Amino acid sequence: MFDWKWGFTFEILPRLLEATLNTLIAAGLGYLIALVIGLVFALAQRTPFRLLTFVVREFVEFIRSTPLVLQIFFVFYVGPQFGVRLSPWTSGMIAIGLHYAAYLSEVYRAGLDSVPKGQWEACTSLGLSIQRTYFKIIIPQAIPTVIPGFGNYLVGIFKDTPMLSVIGVMELFHAATSIGAETYRFLEPYTLVGAIFLVISLPAAMFMRRFEDWVRVSLGMKKLHAKD
Amino acid sequence: MSDGNFPLQLEGDDVPMVRFDRVTKRYGDLTVLDSLTLDVKANEMVSVIGPSGSGKTTVLRMLMALELIDEGVIYVEGQPMTHMEKDGRLVRASKSYLRQMRTNIGMVFQQFNLFPHMTALENCMEAPVQVLGMGKEEARKRSVNLLGLVGLDDKMDQYPSRLSGGQQQRVAIARALAMRPKIMLFDEVTSALDPEIVGEVTNVIRKLNDEYNLTMLMVTHQMGFAREISDRVCFFYEGKIAEEGAPDEIFSNTQNERTRQFLNAVLEAG
Amino acid sequence: MASYLEFLQIYAPRFLDGTIITLQQTALGILLAVLVALVAGFMKMAPVFPVRLPAIVYIEIFRGTSLLVQMYWLFFVLPLFGVTLDKFSAGFIAVGLNLGAYGAELVRGGVQSVRRGQYEAATALSMSPFTRMRRIIFPQALLNMLPPWGNLIIELLKATALVALISVTDLMFESKQINASTFMSAQAFGTALIIYYVIARFILTPGMRGLEKRLSRKLSIG
Numbered sequence: 001m002f003d004w005k006w007g008f009t010f011e012i013l014p015r016l017l018e019a020t021l022n023t024l025i026a027a028g029l030g031y032l033i034a035l036v037i038g039l040v041f042a043l044a045q046r047t048p049f050r051l052l053t054f055v056v057r058e059f060v061e062f063i064r065s066t067p068l069v070l071q072i073f074f075v076f077y078v079g080p081q082f083g084v085r086l087s088p089w090t091s092g093m094i095a096i097g098l099h100y101a102a103y104l105s106e107v108y109r110a111g112l113d114s115v116p117k118g119q120w121e122a123c124t125s126l127g128l129s130i131q132r133t134y135f136k137i138i139i140p141q142a143i144p145t146v147i148p149g150f151g152n153y154l155v156g157i158f159k160d161t162p163m164l165s166v167i168g169v170m171e172l173f174h175a176a177t178s179i180g181a182e183t184y185r186f187l188e189p190y191t192l193v194g195a196i197f198l199v200i201s202l203p204a205a206m207f208m209r210r211f212e213d214w215v216r217v218s219l220g221m222k223k224l225h226a227k228d
Numbered sequence: 229m230s231d232g233n234f235p236l237q238l239e240g241d242d243v244p245m246v247r248f249d250r251v252t253k254r255y256g257d258l259t260v261l262d263s264l265t266l267d268v269k270a271n272e273m274v275s276v277i278g279p280s281g282s283g284k285t286t287v288l289r290m291l292m293a294l295e296l297i298d299e300g301v302i303y304v305e306g307q308p309m310t311h312m313e314k315d316g317r318l319v320r321a322s323k324s325y326l327r328q329m330r331t332n333i334g335m336v337f338q339q340f341n342l343f344p345h346m347t348a349l350e351n352c353m354e355a356p357v358q359v360l361g362m363g364k365e366e367a368r369k370r371s372v373n374l375l376g377l378v379g380l381d382d383k384m385d386q387y388p389s390r391l392s393g394g395q396q397q398r399v400a401i402a403r404a405l406a407m408r409p410k411i412m413l414f415d416e417v418t419s420a421l422d423p424e425i426v427g428e429v430t431n432v433i434r435k436l437n438d439e440y441n442l443t444m445l446m447v448t449h450q451m452g453f454a455r456e457i458s459d460r461v462c463f464f465y466e467g468k469i470a471e472e473g474a475p476d477e478i479f480s481n482t483q484n485e486r487t488r489q490f491l492n493a494v495l496e497a498g
Numbered sequence: 499m500a501s502y503l504e505f506l507q508i509y510a511p512r513f514l515d516g517t518i519i520t521l522q523q524t525a526l527g528i529l530l531a532v533l534v535a536l537v538a539g540f541m542k543m544a545p546v547f548p549v550r551l552p553a554i555v556y557i558e559i560f561r562g563t564s565l566l567v568q569m570y571w572l573f574f575v576l577p578l579f580g581v582t583l584d585k586f587s588a589g590f591i592a593v594g595l596n597l598g599a600y601g602a603e604l605v606r607g608g609v610q611s612v613r614r615g616q617y618e619a620a621t622a623l624s625m626s627p628f629t630r631m632r633r634i635i636f637p638q639a640l641l642n643m644l645p646p647w648g649n650l651i652i653e654l655l656k657a658t659a660l661v662a663l664i665s666v667t668d669l670m671f672e673s674k675q676i677n678a679s680t681f682m683s684a685q686a687f688g689t690a691l692i693i694y695y696v697i698a699r700f701i702l703t704p705g706m707r708g709l710e711k712r713l714s715r716k717l718s719i720g
Contacts, residue, residue: 003578065652065698066691067659070670074691077683162566166663173566186574194571197563205562292622323627330624341619345637345717355623358633400619407623 009188012179016192019175020200026092026171027158033097034157035150038104045109063102069163071095076167092164100157107149111142144216151208155201172196236313238306245270245411245443246291251300253286260286262467263300268411273437273444275454275475278464279490284447287464288413291445292335293326304332304411331359334404335413338420340396342388348375348399349384352406360407367406374402378432394425398432405436412436414446426450433457451494455479463487505685509676516672517693523590523658523668524697528651530594531601538598539605553602560599566660568592573664589661589668597654604650608643609635637717644713648706652698659694669693 044056063071076091086094115138123133162173176189234249244267253261260283268274276284290297293310301318302310311318312325321329343351352371356362362370375384378398388396397417404412414433418426430453436442437457448454454461455475462472463484471484482488541553560568569592572583583591612635620630662671673690677683 061699062691062695065656066694067656067670069659069663070673070687070690070694073674073677074683074687077677077687081681081683159562159564162564163660165566173564176567177570180574186570187578190567190571190575193567194559194563197567198559201562202558294618294621327624327626330622333622335622337615337619337622339615341613341615343616343619343634345641354633355625358629359624359626403623 004187005185008183008185009192012189013192015179016172016175016189016196019170019172020196022169023158023161023171023173024200026089026096026161026164026169027154030093030096030100030161031154031157033093034100034104034153037097037101039108041101041105042108042112045105046112060102060105063099064106068096068099068160069166071099072163072167088164088168092167092169096157096160096164100153103153103156104150107146107153108142110149111146112138114145115141144212147212147215148208151205151212155204155208158204159197159201234301234308234311234318236316236318237308238303242269243306244268244303245272245305246445247303248287248291249301249303251290251302252298253283253290253295254298260467261290261297264468266462266469268443268445270410270443271441272459273446273457275458275461276445276447276464277449277451277454277461277490278470282464283467284464285415288335288415288445288447291411292330292333292413293321296320304329327359331407332409333411333413334407334409335415336397336400336404336417338416340388340393340400340420342396342400342403344388347385347387348380348391348402351388351399352403355403356406371402371406374405375399377405377435378402379428392425393421394428397421397429401429401432401436409442411443411445414444414448416447416449418448418450430457449494451479451491463490465490502685505680505682506689509686509689512672512676513669513689513693516667516669516690517697519666519668520655520658520670520694521697523586523593523661523666524655526590527593527597527654527658530591531598531650531654534595534598535601535605538602539609542602542606543609557599557602560596561603565592565596565657566663568596569660569664585661585664585666588664589658589666593654593657593661597650597657600653601647601650604643604646605639607646608639611642612638641710641714641717644706644710648703648710651702651706655694655698655702 041056041060045053045060047053072092072095075095076086076088079086079091119137119141120133123137128137161169161171164171165174165177168174172193176193179189180186238244238247246266246268248264248266251261251264252259260281262283264283264287266287276287278284289295291302291304291309297310300310301308307329308318308321309326309329310321312321313319342348343354346354349368349371352374353364353367356367356370357364372381372384375381378401380395380398380402383391383395383399388399391399400417417433418429421429430450433444433446433453434457437444446454446458458475460472461475461478462469463478463482463486464470465486471478471482471487478487479491482491538553538556541549542557544550544553569588572592573585573588576583576588616634616638617630620634625634658668659670662668662674665671669690673686677686680686
């Protein structure tokens with residue numbers, strides 16, 4: 001029956017908090033990978049090479065349409081099948097990084113598309129180089145559009161880290177299931193995991209909204225969100 | 229409100245169709261209507277003109293109770309509209325009381341606000357069926373008549389997206405009339421239309437004025453039309469009526485400096 | 499390549515069995531998510547705080563924590579409170595509740611995106627709030643909501659893969675089993691990936707587009 005043991009709770013808390021650190025590292029690292037590869041995916045789809053555009057587009061669609069947990073298994077197990085041993089962390093980072101790169105590439109694309117065509121034309125007629133065009137003109141205007149997307153996916157990747165437990169990454173969820181298996185008590189570990197996620201993701205989401213508004217205001221636009 | 233300063237209902241021989249009794253409306257610090265007192269007689273056509281921000285649109289919105297007033301009482305046909313009687317005093321009208329009172333008033337909006345997912349005919353039938361509980365056949369007949377009245381019987385099965393602005397606005401008029409209101413409110417109904425189409429709509433309003441017993445309150449920028457058709461013109465300035473009188477007085481012979489400035493500015497703008 | 503065809507021949511029935519379970523989980527998840535989204539979405543728009551609060555709590559909890567954690571909680575912890583769910587139910591209920599929370603925000607967004615003039619016109623015609631919502635606002639909100647709901651449905655399909663982790667024998671579960679017995683990981687997981695892709699791209703997405711078209715024709719906006 002429902003029988004919360006506080007003593008047990010405090011016993012397991014340190015272990016869970018330590019594992020939370022791993023979770024945050026996994027999320028952060030995965031997100032960084034996704035930011036870089038996502039940009040590559042997005043830019044690759046803007047080149048004039050039709051074959052490249054097509055292949056990248058289909059690949060991105062494929063990743064976005066299939067479950068992350070399955071992709072994690074794939075990356076982890078396929079390596080050994082062909083002689084390459086990947087550690088849980090490495091395969092986890094690759095899988096989650098690629099997965100979120102696919103999502104972020106869409107955010108990048110939407111951001112770049114949101115900049116009016118006239119801006120590009122102005123840059124061309126003024127003779128600005130491609131780098132200048134992107135970095136000084138286009139990207140700054142794309143930023144307000146992409147911030148909400150980036151923010152959402154950052155919180156999203158954090159919440160998806162439990163899937164890494166299936167290949168043995170010692171993050172928060174893995175710690176909870178281990179405790180459950182060792183002690184046969186599930187109530188405290190799983191509830192605490194939920195609570196820890198909430199304690200991190202809710203303020204993060206709120207902060208994202210404020211940050212979004214701040215970016216918009218400092219770029220001279222109106223706030224998007226009413227007071228929380 | 230229940231301080232006895234406001235009568236429970238208006239009595240006497242000459243009860244106006246609409247009375248604004250010391251009505252005040254504020255938005256935060258801004259006083260948009262400032263202790264406004266205005267009477268509109270039955271079958272009168274009153275035009276409301278004035279610069280933007282003067283409160284003229286607010287007058288119509290308060291009458292239709294799209295928003296609540298802060299002070300004062302509005303009476304329709306002698307009965308309070310914004311308030312109702314309870315235990316011999318006036319209290320704020322309940323939502324259902326307001327809904328009941330609104331059936332006497334029709335409103336046409338600047339942005340038309342037709343229901344995009346219904347045909348012109350369905351737009352007109354919707355309220356009689358849903359609100360008055362009218363049978364579909366009867367509502368249909370009434371709506372077809374009204375669409376004929378505004379000159380759109382050939383368009384009755386069209387969706388708003390297929391209609392021009394002028395046509396949409398005429399449907400909006402028919403839709404408002406379908407509830408057989410005693411009072412019609414026109415809120416800058418031609419401001420969103422291309423100039424050459426304005427005539428379509430003003431013709432309909434003229435026809436309504438000539439042929440039907442309706443009390444009409446019209447906020448407008450069309451000075452020529454206002455002059456031609458109104459029984460009375462009110463010039464609004466900063467939440468109060470700065471001047472009111474017969475069209476000729478106001479347009480040709482105004483004594484008020486502000487009115488004169490406004491009319492000059494409007495004329496120059498063409 | 500030949501060996502892949504052989505592989506498929508042997509294991510096709512198991513993939514098929516798994517796919518059927520996945521489709522069932524998806525369908526039930528969608529039903530629950532839509533229901534919950536409508537209820538919570540409207541509750542969140544209520545003018546009264548005691549009605550809004552449960553909706554807010556539900557939405558924040560289910561959006562703020564992982565689906566996997568929620569699923570384990572429903573399956574392993576809920577029995578301690580007297581409610582025991584079998585794994586199949588725990589699976590789609592967790593998925594439905596999780597995605598329903600996102601759906602609730604879509605419902606709210608759809609309704610709030612209907613132009614204010616529509617509310618005013620309906621009010622001016624004396625419609626009660628209920629009639630106004632039912633006849634005027636919601637039909638338009640529905641059309642606004644459909645594209646993001648399309649994405650949500652795909653997310654739901656992907657989310658069902660997690661039920662394999664509580665041993666529901668869906669497509670993902672079968673692919674894991676096959677991998678464990680054959681070590682042909684690329685074939686086992688690859689085939690599963692392809693099947694998910696096919697369902698998402700060639701069944702669900704066109705399905706939602708078709709729904710959008712039919713609804714937009716029926717409501718005839720634009």
